[in-house]
Amino acid sequence: MPSYYEFFCPVKVIAGKAALEHIPYELSGLGASRPLLITDQGVRAAGLLDPVMAACDEGGLRIVTIYDKVPPDSSTTVVRDIAAIYRAEHCDSIIAVGGGSSIDTAKAVNILVSEGGEDIAAYSGAGILKRALKPFFAVPTTAGTGSEVTSIAVITDTEKSVKLPFTSPFLLPNAAIIDPRMTLTLPPQITAATAMDAMTHAIEAFTGMAKNPLSDAYATAAIQKISGALLTVMAEPKNATARLELAQASTMAGIAFSNSMVGLVHALGHATGALCHLPHGLCMSLYLPYALEYNLESIREPLGELLLYLEGADTYAATPPIRRAEAAISAIRRLRDELYQRCRLPRTLEETGKVTRSQLNTIARRALDDGAIIFNPKEVTYEDAIAVLERAWHQPHPVA
Amino acid sequence: MRVKRLQPMAARARRRYVEAMFQVLGRALQAVSEVDANVQGEARVLPAGFMFEMKVMPRGSALVVEHTGEGRFRYHGSSAPKPVNLSIQFKHLAHAFLVLSFQEKTSVAFAHDRMLVDGDISHAVRMTRILNRLEAFILPRVIASRAVKQYPANLHLPEKLLSGAKIYLNVANQFVHAVRA
Ligand SMILES: [Fe+2]
Numbered sequence: 001m002p003s004y005y006e007f008f009c010p011v012k013v014i015a016g017k018a019a020l021e022h023i024p025y026e027l028s029g030l031g032a033s034r035p036l037l038i039t040d041q042g043v044r045a046a047g048l049l050d051p052v053m054a055a056c057d058e059g060g061l062r063i064v065t066i067y068d069k070v071p072p073d074s075s076t077t078v079v080r081d082i083a084a085i086y087r088a089e090h091c092d093s094i095i096a097v098g099g100g101s102s103i104d105t106a107k108a109v110n111i112l113v114s115e116g117g118e119d120i121a122a123y124s125g126a127g128i129l130k131r132a133l134k135p136f137f138a139v140p141t142t143a144g145t146g147s148e149v150t151s152i153a154v155i156t157d158t159e160k161s162v163k164l165p166f167t168s169p170f171l172l173p174n175a176a177i178i179d180p181r182m183t184l185t186l187p188p189q190i191t192a193a194t195a196m197d198a199m200t201h202a203i204e205a206f207t208g209m210a211k212n213p214l215s216d217a218y219a220t221a222a223i224q225k226i227s228g229a230l231l232t233v234m235a236e237p238k239n240a241t242a243r244l245e246l247a248q249a250s251t252m253a254g255i256a257f258s259n260s261m262v263g264l265v266h267a268l269g270h271a272t273g274a275l276c277h278l279p280h281g282l283c284m285s286l287y288l289p290y291a292l293e294y295n296l297e298s299i300r301e302p303l304g305e306l307l308l309y310l311e312g313a314d315t316y317a318a319t320p321p322i323r324r325a326e327a328a329i330s331a332i333r334r335l336r337d338e339l340y341q342r343c344r345l346p347r348t349l350e351e352t353g354k355v356t357r358s359q360l361n362t363i364a365r366r367a368l369d370d371g372a373i374i375f376n377p378k379e380v381t382y383e384d385a386i387a388v389l390e391r392a393w394h395q396p397h398p399v400a
Numbered sequence: 401m402r403v404k405r406l407q408p409m410a411a412r413a414r415r416r417y418v419e420a421m422f423q424v425l426g427r428a429l430q431a432v433s434e435v436d437a438n439v440q441g442e443a444r445v446l447p448a449g450f451m452f453e454m455k456v457m458p459r460g461s462a463l464v465v466e467h468t469g470e471g472r473f474r475y476h477g478s479s480a481p482k483p484v485n486l487s488i489q490f491k492h493l494a495h496a497f498l499v500l501s502f503q504e505k506t507s508v509a510f511a512h513d514r515m516l517v518d519g520d521i522s523h524a525v526r527m528t529r530i531l532n533r534l535e536a537f538i539l540p541r542v543i544a545s546r547a548v549k550q551y552p553a554n555l556h557l558p559e560k561l562l563s564g565a566k567i568y569l570n571v572a573n574q575f576v577h578a579v580r581a
Contacts, residue, residue, distance in 0.1 A: 004512045126516060165521065210511035261511065368529075369522035374510050379532075 005212035007259045008169060011149050015178035015248055017240075020051055023095070023137060024059025026175055030135040032093035036086045037063050038106045039097040040070040043141055051181050052097055052139065065089045070098065074105040075158045079120045083112040093135035096173075097182075099194075100145035100280070103138050107153035107171040110136050121157055121164055129168040138173040141182045143246040144194025144281050146201055146254020148176035163274075178251055180244040188234060188343035193281030195230045195246055196339070198222060199332075200269075200284040201253035203292070205260035206306060207299040209375045212260060219256035223309040225249035230335070234342045263376035264291040264367075268388065271366035276355045285345060286352070289332050290392045294384065298377040300325045307331065349393045360389045414497050418456060419478075421500040422463035425454075426475035428538050429465050429530070433473040436537075440471025442530050451476075451484040452527055456496045457516075486519030486527065506531055 014022050027035060035056075043049060049066070056063055067082050086094070086109065094113075096106035111123050114133035123129065138148035147153075153166045186194070202219040205211060211219075229245035236242065268291065269283035292303060304324030308316040310331040319327045339345040346352040349360075364385035367373065373380055433439050448469035455462035464476040464484070490496035495514035498504040506528055509515055517524045 002512070004514075006513045125518060127518075208511075209507060369525055371521035371525060374507055374525055374528060 002210070002212050005210070005214075005259075007212060007214040008151075009149060009172075009255045009259070010169070011172050011255075012175040013149075013178065013251060014175055015251070016244060017180070019177050019179040020055040020139070020181070021059060023052075023139075023177060024056055024061035027061060027093060027095075027135060027137065030093070030174060032135040033061065034064045034089070034091045035061070035093045035095045035137075036082070036089065036091040036109075037066045037095045037097060038070060038082060038109065039066065039068050039102050040072075040099075041068060043098050043102070044068045046141075046185050048141055048182055048185070049097065051179070052095075063095070064091050070102045070105045072101050073156050074101050074108070075156045076120050076164070077158055078105060079108040079112060079155060080118055082109045083118070086113045093137075095137045095139065097139040097141060099140065099142040100147045103140065103145070103147040103173075104153040104155065106136060106138070107173075108155050108166060110134055110171070111166065120155060120166075124164040124166055126165075126167040128166075129170045131170065133170050136173045137175045137177060139177045139179070139182060140247065140250070142186060142190065142194045143183050143243070143250040144197035146198065146250055146257065148173055148178075149251055149254040150258040152258075176251055178244070178247045180240040180247065183243050183247050184238060184240060186237075188237065189345055190279075190281070191233060191237070191246075192230070192339045192343050192345045193279055193285060194250070195226055195233075195281075196285035196288065196336075196345075197281035198246070198250040198253040199226050200265050200288050201257035201262060202226070202249075203288065203303075203306065203332075204262040204265055205253070205256035207292070207295065207302045207377060208260055208263050209377050210260045211302065215256040215260040218252045219260070220306070220309045222249040222253035222256060223306060225252070227310050227331075227335075231338060231342075234339070261375040262372045264294065264373065264378075264380060264388070266372040267367040267370035267376065267380075268363065268385070268392075270370050270372065271363045272349075272355065275359060275362055275366065276352070278352060278354055282346065282352070285336060285339070286347065286349060287388070287392055289329050289336070290388050292329050292332070293391070294380075294388050295376065295378045296325060296329075303328050349389070357393065360386060360393070364389055411493075415461070415493060418493060418496045418500055419461040422454065422461050422478065424538070425500075425531070425534065426463045426465055426477070428534055429473050430475040432534055432537055433471060436533070439530055439533055442471075442526055442533070443467055443473065444471040445526065446523060447485075449482075450486070450523070451480050451482060452523075453480055453484040453487045454489075455487065456490045456493050460490075460493055460496070484519075486517070486523045488524060488527070489516045489518065490514060491516065502535070506535075 053063060065085060067085055094106050094110055096103045108120050110133045112120055140148050151167055151169050151171050153171055155164050157164050202222040205215050206219040225245045226249045229242040232239055232242040233246055265284055265287045268287045269280060272278055272283045273280050307319060307324045307328040310328055336347045340347050349355040364382055367385050368382060433443060446467040448467060450467040453462055453464045462478045464480045465473045466476055468474050491514060499506060499509045
């Protein structure tokens with residue numbers, strides 16, 4: 001139990017069947033009527049804008065304009081361009097439809113259009129913003145990042161080629177709209193990778209240094225939902241109930257980690273993603289069991305508790321307390337093996353085919369510079385990080 | 401029930417303790433960076449001229465060191481001669497006292513939202529590791545293991561260099577017990 005903690009989540013969660021249809025009412029409740037919609041090409045190509053547009057149309061809300069070219073790694077230039085469109089079209093609110101990049105971009109755009117200026121870099125850092133921004137809704141189309149409930153955005157400064165972090169409670173959307181239609185067509189491998197991102201958020205939040213009773217409640221519920229629904233979704237991609245379970249779990253895991261932070265898995269994953277251009281969720285799935293094994297003696301008790309949410313009451317009860325932490329890691333390994341079977345989601349660095357052994361030194365060094373490492377329950381040296389990477393390189397179990 | 405009022409003496413003593421501790425840490429940081437390869441290795445990545453400040457909000461005591469290059473730090477006292485690049489700020493004197501009297505680990509203080517970071521996070525991560533290393537040097541092992549996540553196994557430093565700090569810390573430690581009681 002922590003001797004002190006803080007917990008904050010003022011985002012209204014609007015989830016379930018026909019959730020999109022609540023957008024017009026909710027936006028009018030904030031006194032806004034001219035939303036700018038921010039999204040990416042993938043979302044548009046998948047036809048996901050159609051239900052959003054239809055819901056707004058029928059509800060008497062006109063989307064003033066759509067920006068649909070958010071790149072996977074959003075930049076300061078993109079943010080400036082979108083802010084210019086917002087101003088030219090006299091918009092008064094923002095709706096982001098997409099994954100982490102669209103939502104992060106929208107957060108940054110909201111800073112510029114609310115606070116003024118052209119240069120988003122001027123607002124980088126923590127605690128710069130002192131008042132509420134324009135009405136902003138997030139409609140996630142992946143079940144993983146949790147960006148709809150986090151108070152952080154990361155935008156690449158293309159000129160200086162650095163990543164600019166923005167943190168403020170005012171970046172949080174006013175509402176997160178979780179509609180099963182938005183994740184129904186997500187391809188299997190992205191479904192699996194993003195779900196493992198959410199799983200990692202929940203597990204790192206629950207076993208990290210900043211864990212607290214409120215974030216614990218969200219984390220355990222998220223793990224239970226993902227364990228219950230992920231393989232169902234892999235078998236029946238059109239199962240709306242199971243899709244909604246994953247989407248809600250992702251939001252819950254997002255609430256957990258934005259209050260409890262993440263650790264070594266994310267530190268290694270951020271470094272790997274940036275260097276080897278691998279999707280974030282995939283990196284999470286890659287490192288999760290190995291980082292937990294590294295942390296094991298520091299997290300034995302909370303990790304053991306998670307067996308209940310990963311495997312259910314019967315397995316938990318049948319496993320002696322001293323074996324539960326190891327059993328939890330085995331459950332995660334089995335889930336990864338299953339995902340490899342279903343959609344070839346790589347389990348090791350070697351299986352990705354995109355990482356070379358010579359890059360491990362750089363990954364280790366960069367991971368030690370990542371902010372997430374502060375909250376890892378066990379101190380990590382360069383040698384430790386290399387050892388985890390070596391384990392993650394090659395599958396130590398027979399390949400199914 | 402009697403209402404216990406905050407004793408101005410204790411508050412003042414706490415303030416003086418934090419001030420003195422910042423001085424000890426500042427001097428020790430400079431000293432350790434002159435002899436310890438591990439600290440030098442961590443610090444070398446920082447730009448030369450990099451100004452690091454640790455202070456108590458809103459206008460309390462401060463500790464300023466500069467990375468002069470090659471992994472060496474120079475202690476500047478409580479005010480920076482030029483704009484700082486990284487500032488770690490305790491939200492309240494009480495929080496600074498918790499950390500500087502080694503009742504709360506630096507990383508735990510981060511987890512408890514006791515401090516704000518203004519600047520590059522990767523530099524903050526690095527400075528936290530350097531401060532952990534430093535605490536391990538200047539503190540008796542039993543206190544240091546409370547202050548850092550893991551007590552490093554490979555500490556080699558001329559005893560005399562840090563004995564001054566250690567003597568001071570013995571005094572400080574007794575003071576902590578007196579104030580905590
Ligand atoms: Fe993540």
